[in-house]
Amino acid sequence: MTKVLAILLFVACLCSQTVGAETLSLDSDPADFLGPTSLFPAAYASLEGVPRDFAQPVKQSFSLTLWPTVLEMKALYMEKRAESAAPTEGSSNPNDPNWGRYLGITATTSQFSGKLIGEGELAYSTLGFAGVTDQQRPMMARMTLRGNWDKVGYGVLHRSLGSGFISTAGTKIANDRDENQLWGEYDFKIFRLRGTLGELREMNSDTNQPSLTRTAATSLNFVSSGWSALLSSSYSNSALGNIQLQESRALTNGLTLAYRPASFFSLEPNLSFKQEWDQTRGAKIDTPSAGFSLSCTPWSNLQLIGRASYSRDMSEDSVRDASMLSTLASLNWKIGKSLGADQYLSLQVEYRNQRANPTISNSSANVTGMVRLKLLDF
Numbered sequence: 001m002t003k004v005l006a007i008l009l010f011v012a013c014l015c016s017q018t019v020g021a022e023t024l025s026l027d028s029d030p031a032d033f034l035g036p037t038s039l040f041p042a043a044y045a046s047l048e049g050v051p052r053d054f055a056q057p058v059k060q061s062f063s064l065t066l067w068p069t070v071l072e073m074k075a076l077y078m079e080k081r082a083e084s085a086a087p088t089e090g091s092s093n094p095n096d097p098n099w100g101r102y103l104g105i106t107a108t109t110s111q112f113s114g115k116l117i118g119e120g121e122l123a124y125s126t127l128g129f130a131g132v133t134d135q136q137r138p139m140m141a142r143m144t145l146r147g148n149w150d151k152v153g154y155g156v157l158h159r160s161l162g163s164g165f166i167s168t169a170g171t172k173i174a175n176d177r178d179e180n181q182l183w184g185e186y187d188f189k190i191f192r193l194r195g196t197l198g199e200l201r202e203m204n205s206d207t208n209q210p211s212l213t214r215t216a217a218t219s220l221n222f223v224s225s226g227w228s229a230l231l232s233s234s235y236s237n238s239a240l241g242n243i244q245l246q247e248s249r250a251l252t253n254g255l256t257l258a259y260r261p262a263s264f265f266s267l268e269p270n271l272s273f274k275q276e277w278d279q280t281r282g283a284k285i286d287t288p289s290a291g292f293s294l295s296c297t298p299w300s301n302l303q304l305i306g307r308a309s310y311s312r313d314m315s316e317d318s319v320r321d322a323s324m325l326s327t328l329a330s331l332n333w334k335i336g337k338s339l340g341a342d343q344y345l346s347l348q349v350e351y352r353n354q355r356a357n358p359t360i361s362n363s364s365a366n367v368t369g370m371v372r373l374k375l376l377d378f
Contacts (some may be wrong), residue, residue: 100127119144177202214289301334346372
């Protein structure tokens with residue numbers, strides 16, 4: 001509750017006085033965890049990204065202003081049910097394992113012609129199709145200060161996430177965690193250079209042990225007509241336990257390309273290579289990974305998405321060898337309006353095959369399907 005009040009106070013201090021309502025384009029769903037979250041090293045083979053939303057809808061915003069200051073409010077409510085699950089009595093219960101909901105509210109205010117922008121966000125999510133236990137707290141709170149001054153961009157972020165929370169992009173949070181980030185970037189016209197420092201504190205819900213990860217990252221982003229490329233590199237140091245005796249280091253390099261041969265079709269391959277050193281065990285783990293996604297929007301109210309990814313952990317002693325194969329197909333369809341909100345129906349099928357050790361017959365494969373309904377514009 002203290003963090004909730006702090007976020008509301010943070011935004012309220014930057015604005016007041018009502019102006020009215022206006023219609024603006026929605027840039028992205030709240031809590032999609034794009035960019036900043038990828039700064040921290042994820043657990044093994046966590047290539048679980050869910051396709052971006054298509055045909056970004058128009059949303060209705062409520063504005064408050066005093067002098068040049070504007071407060072913009074966004075709200076998102078979403079429901080989804082496993083495709084194979086038939087409706088049952090009491091299926092509207094949030095603890096029904098076949099039913100999930102997401103509710104998020106975002107407030108944004110701008111000062112000095114975009115040189116200082118404040119954002120606050122609160123979200124509650126049970127999109128994981130798993131009952132929420134008494135120990136879980138599937139909530140997210142975020143505060144951000146960012147801005148642009150000529151060719152320079154900068155920002156600072158604090159985000160708190162509870163265990164069991166799942167973002168609209170499919171990112172799963174297993175343990176309570178707090179994130180802090182500081183970044184700066186400069187636009188050289190040909191490319192954009194960005195540097196980031198981050199800190200992640202997490203509490204393991206099973207062992208009740210804290211962990212601390214500090215990361216430094218840099219990236220080069222090239223953008224041209226019809227294509228773009230992103231080169232990234234990050235170095236992180238992780239420590240486990242109250243006295244932080246168990247440490248590990250990781251170096252990750254990645255390349256992502258995006259090509260749009262036509263306005264309705266895009267391709268996006270990506271490659272990455274991660275090296276991790278466990279100083280406690282003296283072990284080294286190499287994790288190459290590759291992914292590919294495509295998106296086709298033949299009509300303004302229909303989008304088709306396909307995605308495939310593969311990653312493999314290779315350790316010197318083969319004990320921690322593992323692999324993950326994931327494929328996904330999705331259809332997103334705008335079906336109309338209800339109560340002043342745009343309705344989007346998403347049909348999704350995903351196949352995942354995970355092996356704890358590829359050299360032996362020890363694999364877990366599953367196929368999942370889901371139907372997701374989104375209500376936007378309210």
